[in-house]
Amino acid sequence: MRSPYDILGVSRTASAEEIRRAYRKLAKTHHPDLNQNHPEAERKFREVTAAYDLLSDAAKRARFDRGEVDADGNERPQAYSRRHHAGASGSGFQFTSNVGGMGGFEGIIADMFGGGSRTGAGPRKGQDISVSVTVDFVEAAKGGRHRVTLPDGTRLDVDLPPGLEDGGKVRLRGRGAPGTAGGPPGDALVTVSVRPHPWFRRERDDVHLDLPVTLHEAVFGAKVRVPTIDGSVLMTIPKGANDGTRLRLRGRGISSTGGRGDQYVTVRLALPPLPDPALESFLRNWRPAEYNPRKPMEGD
Numbered sequence: 001m002r003s004p005y006d007i008l009g010v011s012r013t014a015s016a017e018e019i020r021r022a023y024r025k026l027a028k029t030h031h032p033d034l035n036q037n038h039p040e041a042e043r044k045f046r047e048v049t050a051a052y053d054l055l056s057d058a059a060k061r062a063r064f065d066r067g068e069v070d071a072d073g074n075e076r077p078q079a080y081s082r083r084h085h086a087g088a089s090g091s092g093f094q095f096t097s098n099v100g101g102m103g104g105f106e107g108i109i110a111d112m113f114g115g116g117s118r119t120g121a122g123p124r125k126g127q128d129i130s131v132s133v134t135v136d137f138v139e140a141a142k143g144g145r146h147r148v149t150l151p152d153g154t155r156l157d158v159d160l161p162p163g164l165e166d167g168g169k170v171r172l173r174g175r176g177a178p179g180t181a182g183g184p185p186g187d188a189l190v191t192v193s194v195r196p197h198p199w200f201r202r203e204r205d206d207v208h209l210d211l212p213v214t215l216h217e218a219v220f221g222a223k224v225r226v227p228t229i230d231g232s233v234l235m236t237i238p239k240g241a242n243d244g245t246r247l248r249l250r251g252r253g254i255s256s257t258g259g260r261g262d263q264y265v266t267v268r269l270a271l272p273p274l275p276d277p278a279l280e281s282f283l284r285n286w287r288p289a290e291y292n293p294r295k296p297m298e299g300d
Contacts, residue, residue, distance in 0.1 A: 001071045004051035004064070012065070016056070023052035024167050031134065031193060045132070053130045053189055056169075073127060123183035129176045131190045137197035140164040141207070141229045141254045148190055150175065158190060163205065163256040166194040199227060205254045205261030212270035213237055215279075228252045228263055235265065243269040 005012050008022040026048040028034070035041035054073050055061050063069045070076055133148055143162035149155050160170060169189055176186025201208050211226060221239035225232045228249065235249065245267040253261025272279065292298075 002047075004054050004071050007047055007051040008055065010055075016058075019052065019055050020167060023048060023056075027052075027132075027167070027191075027193060031132075046130075049130050049132055049191055052191070053128070075124070123181045124179055125183045126177035126179040126186035128186040129188050131188055132193065133190060134193045134195060135160065135164070136195050137200055137202075138229050140166075140168075140192065140194045141202070143255075148172075148188075150188060160192070163254050164192050164194070165202075166192070168192045200229065202254065205256050205258065207253045207261065207263040209263060209265050210268045211265050212268050213241070215269065215271060218242070218267065218269055226265055229254070237267065241267045243267060 005014070008019060008026065010018055010022050014022075027045060030041045030045040030048065032042045032045060035045075050072065053060075054064060054069075054071070060069065060073060064071070064073075068076055129151055131148055131150060133146060135146060139146065139160070141162065141164075143160050143164070145157050146160050147155055148158045154175075156172070156175070158170060158172065164170075169191055172188040172190060174185050175188035178185050199209055207229060209227070211224075213222070213224065216222075217224065217237050218241045219239070221241070222237045223234055224237055226235045226249070230252065233249065233252070235247065237247075238245075247265045247267070249263040249265065251260050252263035255261075274280075
């Protein structure tokens with residue numbers, strides 16, 4: 001069984017951020033939505049998601065590093081020891097072994113001492129399972145109800161919280177594998193992938209948008225409709241706005257525990273498809289008075 005570190009291509013000393021970056025890169029490469037009718041890509045996506053589920057949880061990662069769980073997060077039988085004392089001399093032997101992954105003679109001895117089946121063990125919680133979903137940018141930003149299919153085919157309508165980032169997780173308690181000996185079921189961990197949006201991009205809790213405007217709108221100013229994650233709003237383009245001018249729509253960003261971000265609108269001058277006879281005729285006879293936009297680059 002491959003190590004989750006090997007699956008993600010990171011070292012055992014990798015930081016949480018390094019693990020997250022490696023997962024996002026691999027998940028995007030092998031995501032089923034981008035590799036339809038490619039079973040191998042789907043298998044690899046499940047593999048890297050399972051590896052990330054284990055290593056992104058600090059407690060599970062520590063247990064894996066100690067050998068208490070395997071690469072699938074399944075419990076390994078614990079080490080057992082037995083001491084036999086021989087008479088008054090005090091001499092004897094001690095057998096101590098990690099049962100997980102053993103075979104042959106040591107495995108037989110461990111089974112004799114109860115290491116194999118762990119007969120009589122108390123209630124144990126079931127294993128967590130991993131599920132992946134892909135949502136639109138606006139749905140991730142605003143939250144909402146999304147249908148999720150569990151590995152057993154069960155379909156659930158899950159409430160996604162607002163402000164989910166690409167790679168974010170939602171825990172569905174009690175929806176994992178059943179427990180043993182009367183133990184509670186595990187959880188389902190839903191990993192969310194966010195589709196890129198054709199206009200919006202996210203920076204922390206702020207939304208950024210490039211807005212094309214005409215030359216007339218830039219020179220004389222205008223009121224134009226601007227898309228936001230809540231729908232379009234009317235915004236004023238100030239007179240004389242230049243390409244690259246940035247405007248702010250307060251409170252139109254993404255909600256999070258720290259409040260709600262803003263939307264930043266960057267003006268992008270969009271000339272009409274040429275030829276435009278009227279514009280060409282005007283520009284032939286027009287020169288800006290004492291204006292050279294390249295002067296700072298030309299020096300003295």
